[in-house]
Amino acid sequence: MKIVIRDDDLNHDFSIDHFKYYERIWENIPITFFCVPSIDFEWFKYLEVCEKIGPGCSSDFIVQKMNWYKISKKISNNSILLKYLKDKIGRGIISIGLHGSKHYQISKNKIIKNNFAFGAEYFFKKFSVSKILADKNYLEKFSDKVKWFAPPQNLISTENALNIFKAKMNLSTDLKILKDPRLFFKINLKDLFNILYWKFIKKIRFYYPFVINILGQKLVPVMRFNDQTDYNFLYNQILYLSKNGGECVVINTHLSAFELKSKNNKTVGNNFIALIELLRKHDQFKFIKINDL
Numbered sequence: 001m002k003i004v005i006r007d008d009d010l011n012h013d014f015s016i017d018h019f020k021y022y023e024r025i026w027e028n029i030p031i032t033f034f035c036v037p038s039i040d041f042e043w044f045k046y047l048e049v050c051e052k053i054g055p056g057c058s059s060d061f062i063v064q065k066m067n068w069y070k071i072s073k074k075i076s077n078n079s080i081l082l083k084y085l086k087d088k089i090g091r092g093i094i095s096i097g098l099h100g101s102k103h104y105q106i107s108k109n110k111i112i113k114n115n116f117a118f119g120a121e122y123f124f125k126k127f128s129v130s131k132i133l134a135d136k137n138y139l140e141k142f143s144d145k146v147k148w149f150a151p152p153q154n155l156i157s158t159e160n161a162l163n164i165f166k167a168k169m170n171l172s173t174d175l176k177i178l179k180d181p182r183l184f185f186k187i188n189l190k191d192l193f194n195i196l197y198w199k200f201i202k203k204i205r206f207y208y209p210f211v212i213n214i215l216g217q218k219l220v221p222v223m224r225f226n227d228q229t230d231y232n233f234l235y236n237q238i239l240y241l242s243k244n245g246g247e248c249v250v251i252n253t254h255l256s257a258f259e260l261k262s263k264n265n266k267t268v269g270n271n272f273i274a275l276i277e278l279l280r281k282h283d284q285f286k287f288i289k290i291n292d293l
């Protein structure tokens with residue numbers, strides 16, 4: 001079974017220190033970083049604000065608490081980070097995907113659990129094919145081909161999902177978007193039967209471990225890895241999927257969260273490495289970059 005590590009949010013404000021956990025594994029385990037091309041606020045202040053105010057807050061309240069940049073910061077403006085990434089891309093140990101455009105929206109009174117409304121720009125705003133392509137082309141200036149899109153908070157409207165496919169990009173996100181008939185009836189027929197078989201005959205509901213072909217592009221769901229994750233539980237879930245004939249799993253994590261403490265009192269980063277070490281012991285798992293799905 002193929003395993004993809006999808007790490008989200010990489011942007012201008014990250015420094016080389018943030019990669020210390022990945023430096024322990026990425027010579028053997030490729031990582032796909034889903035980048036935010038440009039940001040308008042101090043990223044780590046944003047994470048701090050969200051942490052401090054707790055869940056259930058409206059977007060406009062978060063807006064007031066942030067430190068906003070006068071001029072947008074593009075990831076390529078951070079020359080040290082850029083050089084570091086280019087070296088790893090050149091050596092083929094990491095690859096790049098597109099994660100939104102600026103990772104925020106400020107429409108008033110929008111509330112989604114865990115303050116996700118603020119980040120959910122692809123859910124609340126419209127993105128044209130040309131804007132999607134402009135962001136993709138920008139990342140390709142320093143990367144290999146950017147073929148995959150992952151929406152911030154894994155939230156995307158049907159209109160934007162259709163535009164992602166029109167831009168000839170593949171999509172990694174929760175499969176609940178398929179509830180919309182405009183997408184559901186565009187699923188490749190063979191995949192549709194497999195989805196129904198997996199869910200209703202095999203009765204495996206927690207993850208669908210296959211690529212779905214839709215509108216000439218690919219769609220894959222995500223398994224989350226964060227400070228709430230019990231890595232042994234996730235390990236057993238992945239083993240179970242593999243035993244049942246699953247073909248691929250996308251593990252979605254955030255290097256910005258790697259220093260947080262998990263429930264077992266270890267850091268998220270150490271738990272993540274522990275999961276990878278457990279999986280590596282099995283020959284049936286092959287770690288790949290998302291472009292190889």
Ligand SMILES: [Zn+2]
Nearest residue numbers: 008009152153
């Ligand atoms: Zn994100």
